[in-house]
Amino acid sequence: MPHYDIAVIGAGQGGLPAAFMAARLGAKVALIERHTVGGT
Amino acid sequence: MDPQALSFDLTVAVRRKDAIISGIVSGIQRNIQRNDGIDFITGQAEFTSPVDLKVDGRALQADKTILAIGSTIITPPIPGLEEAGYITNDEALNLSTIPASMIIIGADYVGIEFAQIYSRFGTNVTLLGRAPKVMPNEEPELSEYLGTLLADEGIELHASTEVKAAGKTNSQRYVTAQVDGIEKRFESDVILLAAGRAARVADLGLDEAGVEMNGAFLSSNEQLQTTAPNIWSLGDANGDYLFTHRAIYDGPIAALNAVKGLGKTVDYRVVPRAAFTEPALASVGITEQQARDAGYKVKIGIEHFADYGRAQAIGETDGMVKIVVDENNDEILGGHILGPHADILIHQVAIAMHDHGKLERLTKTIHVHPTMSEVVKGAAKAAR
Numbered sequence A: 001m002p003h004y005d006i007a008v009i010g011a012g013q014g015g016l017p018a019a020f021m022a023a024r025l026g027a028k029v030a031l032i033e034r035h036t037v038g039g040t
Numbered sequence B: 001m002d003p004q005a006l007s008f009d010l011t012v013a014v015r016r017k018d019a020i021i022s023g024i025v026s027g028i029q030r031n032i033q034r035n036d037g038i039d040f041i042t043g044q045a046e047f048t049s050p051v052d053l054k055v056d057g058r059a060l061q062a063d064k065t066i067l068a069i070g071s072t073i074i075t076p077p078i079p080g081l082e083e084a085g086y087i088t089n090d091e092a093l094n095l096s097t098i099p100a101s102m103i104i105i106g107a108d109y110v111g112i113e114f115a116q117i118y119s120r121f122g123t124n125v126t127l128l129g130r131a132p133k134v135m136p137n138e139e140p141e142l143s144e145y146l147g148t149l150l151a152d153e154g155i156e157l158h159a160s161t162e163v164k165a166a167g168k169t170n171s172q173r174y175v176t177a178q179v180d181g182i183e184k185r186f187e188s189d190v191i192l193l194a195a196g197r198a199a200r201v202a203d204l205g206l207d208e209a210g211v212e213m214n215g216a217f218l219s220s221n222e223q224l225q226t227t228a229p230n231i232w233s234l235g236d237a238n239g240d241y242l243f244t245h246r247a248i249y250d251g252p253i254a255a256l257n258a259v260k261g262l263g264k265t266v267d268y269r270v271v272p273r274a275a276f277t278e279p280a281l282a283s284v285g286i287t288e289q290q291a292r293d294a295g296y297k298v299k300i301g302i303e304h305f306a307d308y309g310r311a312q313a314i315g316e317t318d319g320m321v322k323i324v325v326d327e328n329n330d331e332i333l334g335g336h337i338l339g340p341h342a343d344i345l346i347h348q349v350a351i352a353m354h355d356h357g358k359l360e361r362l363t364k365t366i367h368v369h370p371t372m373s374e375v376v377k378g379a380a381k382a383a384r
Helices: A014-025 B010-034 B109-121 B140-152 B246-258 B289-294 B309-314 B343-351 B360-364 B373-381
Strands: A003-009 A027-031 B038-042 B045-047 B052-055 B058-069 B072-075 B100-105 B124-126 B156-158 B162-170 B174-178 B184-189 B190-193 B198-199 B229-231 B272-277 B281-285 B300-303 B320-326 B332-339
Touching: A003 B246, A014 A027, A014 B010, A014 B038, A014 B058, A014 B246, B058 B124, B058 B246, B100 B109, B100 B174, B100 B184, B109 B124, B109 B140, B109 B272, B124 B184, B140 B156, B140 B281, B140 B320, B140 B332, B174 B190, B184 B360, B229 B246, B272 B343, B281 B343, B289 B300, B289 B320, B289 B332, B300 B373, B320 B373, B332 B343, B332 B373, B343 B360, B343 B373, B360 B373
Parallel strands: A003 A027, A003 B058, A027 B038, B058 B229, B100 B124, B100 B190, B124 B156
Antiparallel strands: B045 B052, B052 B058, B072 B198, B162 B174, B174 B184, B272 B281, B281 B332, B300 B320, B320 B332
16 A cells, blocks of 8 residues: 555645645655645 | 727636636646655545545555645525525636626625626626625725725625525526515525635545544644644635635645644734725734724724825725724734725735834835825824
8 A cells, every 4th residue: 555654635725835845845745636736 | 999899708708717727737737747755646535544545445544644625615504595506606707608697695705706796797796795794804994895885886785684595486596585674585597605614524534534623614723733643734624714825824834744743833913815806805914893802002094095196096096094003012913905906005014014013114114106005104104
């Protein structure tokens, strides 16, 4: 089973900076989005 | 120019909007793909334990999770509303034809913005607010002023209403509501629901993760940590300031705390906000009444756009600026602007407030003449 340091659920305007910052800090990140990136 | 010769095509406007969004989305997707640290996974996430997730059935494990789930519209329990059919802000941005008439339930940000947009498209708009004023959480003088402007441009505005029922007859929809103690019936082609939002928690299995709710939103602390110690939450889902820029602000803080355990706290003392009406209504910090309730002795400065040359020159003289100041030390507690470019002007006040700045930031800084920014400076100078 794939293993991640951080899962970010939602690739909207808040999830994206969270995911990018987590990756920059060295975390292995799963960014999960059910619809489209960027938020509604 | 002959304004009668101009026509408006909603499908073209929607197509243009879609093209702009599609460009933005492609840019974001490229940035994600380029980032080696991020695996992008499409699908609905569901917790099966605090560290176990299923995404459309595929299992994965994550030591920690950041919830960036946003909010969704609340459907109030109005009898007949589901059967009558309604649209939300999402569909309101994707209509192919301009409705002849529209009832909007809710007179906060979403309600008033769409009321003005569709009214200017030519729709007969009826706006039903539950509170005594539009934008009920903002500075009352400005909310009332904006309500008057919206009514003046032809929006049928009813405040202090309680919607009782909705329904549909042939192609016409109707809403009945208590208005000033009398039950009234309103009819329209379309009902737009804009009466509040809640965290978008459906199908996430938050119980399995140990993430608890606080009313309609997630329970989270100042470090954005939820009731599950390995799960953080950001943005709309936490309630209070349901603005994209709040989520953008929260994002890196949630990541720093989740990845590095830095214990950084959010500070929402200075969250500027704006309703994109014309004129726009924008504010930051607290209102005069909120300041008094919090025990401050306050100074108030008010200035009107109509008294300034630039506003007169461009013919946009509606609106005013109100500055709320702590009388003891001149710290700016709040700024409230109704007027042309209020959504931009509010940043003068936000920047002055950011590090507990004093009134002299605004009063002693040289402002370009003739610009709208002088109205903000003028209000600061008028504070007493």
